[in-house]
Amino acid sequence: MIVQLPPGLWGISLLGYLLMLGDLPHRTLHQMAQKYGPIMQIRLGLMPTVVVSSAQVAELFLKTHDNVFAGRPYIMGSQYMSYGNKGVLFSQYGTYWRYMRKLYTIELLSAAKVDSFK
Incomplete structure (x- = not known):
């Protein structure tokens, strides 16, 4: 089974995107959401992380499909x-x-x- 991952950045090898978030990570994530859409994937350290920046998509994650996640x-x-x-x-x-x-x-x-x- 092939899983389609959301778009996003991987960053550098061991740290992922941690250093690139900067002093104001919410602004960096907002800029990324403008580029990649309301659901994206980044790596925080070695952990792949899905970032949701839309209320409608967050409701799907947290309310509708909560058992899956x-x-x-x-x-x-x-x-x-x-x-x-x-x-x-x-x-x-x-x-x-x-x-x-x-x-x-x-x-x-x-x-x-x-x-x-x-």
């Missing part, structure tokens, strides 16, 4: 730090993650529990 990258260190990716921070989005988030919210982060921790 909700996953987390696999990090080998997290396998050992969170007992096999069982924590909320490192587990993949799904039924287990939703259950754990509900458990944290009800049991640890409720107003009564937070007050009792004081």
